[in-house]
Amino acid sequence: MEQIDIFDANLKPMGKKERRRAHFDADWHVTFHLWVVGQVYSGSVLYQWRSTEMENFPDMLDVSAAGHILSGETMQDGIREAEEELGITFDSRRIHNLGYRVEVADQENGQKNREYQGVHMCKVEIGLNDFQPQIEEVSGLYWINIQEGIELFTDKRSEVVANGVYYDPKREKWIESERVFSKDNFLPRIQNYYLTAHIMAERLLDDKLPLSIS
Template identity: 30%
Template sequence: MTHPPIVIVDKKDNPIGQSDMFEARRKGLIHRIVRVMIEDKDGRILLQRRSNEVYSFPNCWDHSAAGHVDVGEDYMEAAKRELAEEIGINDAELEEIGRYYTENEKGGEKIKRFNGVYRGIVDTTPTHVDPKEVGEIKWFTTEEIRKLIKDQPDKVTDGLIDVLQKYY
């Protein structure tokens, strides 16, 4: 699966260029991603289990939607696009709840990125998911997510753990 060019930024999150997603990870270029948490009126959080076809964290539980900020997009536009592409939600009002920077190494890659975190509330469960990216979706309470992280940490993405610790 090819991906459009992503925004490369400096240490203050100012755009300075563009790159292929894989090149950015190989070279340790700082880039932007979004993480979207969708909740229902009862405060449950909709998580997706990533498909077994995705590049990173296959078959792991993750945010409602997440992805890179493409060239020409801001964080909010990327959040709305990822939400629509991955789980078919086109009408959620999103609010930014935070932004933070992370650096880590995984499989020889240097992953440096600014993470824009968004929250939205919906009153229905989505019925369309992209099977290339999403294995399934399911509503969880925050307590159930914390138990999942404790009992099966290898079945949850690092990003979901970060967001839960920082914002929930």
């Protein structure tokens, strides 16, 4: 079983625990988030469509790549796992560290998220055909235009049209797709995380550094 390091609310190490048990015990732990940004469609953010097999929040849009930092691992291991999850290699020199954001949320299944999320962002110049996602984790990848996303998350529009690919298990292949999403399609978060990610993506494409999140 996967072990993760657990902390107090000040990120002081408190030992390690089995990952699922840590969630039910409301233990603080660290996760890795990577947002992928591209110039496609006049500047877009890449979202992952979570697999139907995921225990938590299946069939929902989320960060491009994300995962738990296992016991003894570092954020560099998070980058490696993001590469495995998406099936591409990132240039570490182009990955920006936006800092930690704190997420506190209780789920109906009894799990309690107490996470320090190490948020990163990277600009890429490749197309979706260059990605080879892990079908166990990812059901699809979709580009959402930065400005349209900002309008969606500020309630200036009710939905966006996204271009991407989804995995068809019957045909065992990735299929190009255009889909319409509303805010209900995104993994729920209390804070304006997605809005902030789009604002930071806009800054990144405009070369307006530094980038930050909280």
